[in-house]
Amino acid sequence: MTARTVSPSRVPLPRSYVLWVGAATVSNVGVAALYFALGWAASAHGGSAAGLVITGLVGTRTVLLLVGGAIADRVGARAVMIAGDTALLVATTALAVAAAVVGTPLWLLLAAAVVEGAVTAFYLPAEGSMPRHLVPEVQVSRAVALRGSGGELADLIGGPLGGILVAAAGFTVAATVDAVSYAPVLIVLLSLRGFRAVATGPRQSLWTDARAGVTTAAREPLTRSSFALVALAAGVFVPVGSVLVPLLVRSRDWTAASGGLLLGGLSLGGIAVTLVIARTGTARHSGLVAALGLLIAGLALTALGLAGGLPVSVAAAVLSGAGVALFTAHTFPVILLATPEGFLSRVQSLLGLTQAATLVAAAPLLGAAASTFGPAPTLIGSGGLLAAVAVAAVGNTTWRRGSVQDTS
Numbered sequence: 001m002t003a004r005t006v007s008p009s010r011v012p013l014p015r016s017y018v019l020w021v022g023a024a025t026v027s028n029v030g031v032a033a034l035y036f037a038l039g040w041a042a043s044a045h046g047g048s049a050a051g052l053v054i055t056g057l058v059g060t061r062t063v064l065l066l067v068g069g070a071i072a073d074r075v076g077a078r079a080v081m082i083a084g085d086t087a088l089l090v091a092t093t094a095l096a097v098a099a100a101v102v103g104t105p106l107w108l109l110l111a112a113a114v115v116e117g118a119v120t121a122f123y124l125p126a127e128g129s130m131p132r133h134l135v136p137e138v139q140v141s142r143a144v145a146l147r148g149s150g151g152e153l154a155d156l157i158g159g160p161l162g163g164i165l166v167a168a169a170g171f172t173v174a175a176t177v178d179a180v181s182y183a184p185v186l187i188v189l190l191s192l193r194g195f196r197a198v199a200t201g202p203r204q205s206l207w208t209d210a211r212a213g214v215t216t217a218a219r220e221p222l223t224r225s226s227f228a229l230v231a232l233a234a235g236v237f238v239p240v241g242s243v244l245v246p247l248l249v250r251s252r253d254w255t256a257a258s259g260g261l262l263l264g265g266l267s268l269g270g271i272a273v274t275l276v277i278a279r280t281g282t283a284r285h286s287g288l289v290a291a292l293g294l295l296i297a298g299l300a301l302t303a304l305g306l307a308g309g310l311p312v313s314v315a316a317a318v319l320s321g322a323g324v325a326l327f328t329a330h331t332f333p334v335i336l337l338a339t340p341e342g343f344l345s346r347v348q349s350l351l352g353l354t355q356a357a358t359l360v361a362a363a364p365l366l367g368a369a370a371s372t373f374g375p376a377p378t379l380i381g382s383g384g385l386l387a388a389v390a391v392a393a394v395g396n397t398t399w400r401r402g403s404v405q406d407t408s
Contacts, residue, residue, distance in 0.1 A: 032158020
């Protein structure tokens with residue numbers, strides 16, 4: 001009798017992982033709602049105040065990311081996440097109570113943003129390592145895709161939910177909803193069993209540990225190539241939703257609702273692709289498919305810049321989001337699987353830092369280009385840059401060969 005081999009795509013993901021992704025998605029909906037509420041409340045104090053609050057959150061997180069990854073590798077990802085969810089639950093509850101008493105003065109919003117940024121600097125690297133801790137390596141690509149679809153869904157729901165909560169009930173209720181949303185993921189984390197966490201232990205200084213994570217990522221050619229492609233793609237695509245889409249909508253005299261449809265299209269395209277990959281797994285030749293995703297996204301951005309009507313623009317946005325999701329769903333697992341087990345959170349923190357630093361550098365440049373040449377030509381140029389990155393990916397021998405997966 002011959003034993004039958006079951007394809008990894010037919011084996012369900014572990015129940016513990018699926019439960020965690022579901023609970024984390026609920027939590028991220030609450031987070032997205034709070035981020036909208038923070039931005040809205042800060043905007044009442046003026047544009048500079050709103051920028052200060054966002055900088056307090058993003059800047060604090062960026063500064064502490066590498067340290068957060070080092071600590072997560074040292075004490076274990078699960079422990080860091082339990083501590084982080086507990087801290088955020090307490091802090092957001094305190095924010096809701098304070099807002100009910102004193103309203104939303106700038107100092108309170110800034111303090112909340114700094115606390116959020118500090119805690120998530122430790123939390124996000126640990127969260128990024130979870131697929132390696134909870135699922136077999138052969139299922140990591142599906143696990144990463146499922147987590148990605150949950151994040152996209154949370155962003156799609158959370159922002160509008162925050163607007164509804166603030167408009168209907170005020171900032172305090174939005175903060176309360178966010179506080180409650182941490183409870184499900186905290187319960188799931190506390191109940192996890194068989195968690196394959198590997199902590200390196202406090203053998204060196206945190207700075208030395210953090211530097212070792214950077215060295216590890218830089219030493220491995222496949223990881224190095226992956227980071228370079230992620231940085232280039234993020235620099236071109238990430239500012240599209242936050243910078244170019246609003247400018248494009250205004251230049252065409254469309255309504256804010258039209259801008260919401262375009263942003264929703266970007267998210268929907270990503271959700272559709274990641275859900276399919278969560279079911280079927282990634283392609284064997286991940287590098288070539290990732291490059292194809294960038295090419296699709298580049299062509300779609302060009303179409304978005306050329307399109308005159310809203311329906312075609314929304315379709316282009318959906319296709320662009322799908323292309324980028326195809327790229328990330330075939331790239332992030334490569335990075336995660338190429339990382340030595342004791343460095344998972346540190347390499348994930350470096351991945352987050354790479355994307356954040358690229359965004360900070362690229363967003364003003366794209367904004368300046370849009371002011372000089374117009375949003376539509378800038379989108380067309382961005383599409384061309386993404387297509388060029390796709391060509392560079394195909395031409396990178398290390399990436400093309402190293403990202404071939406064994407599907408046996």
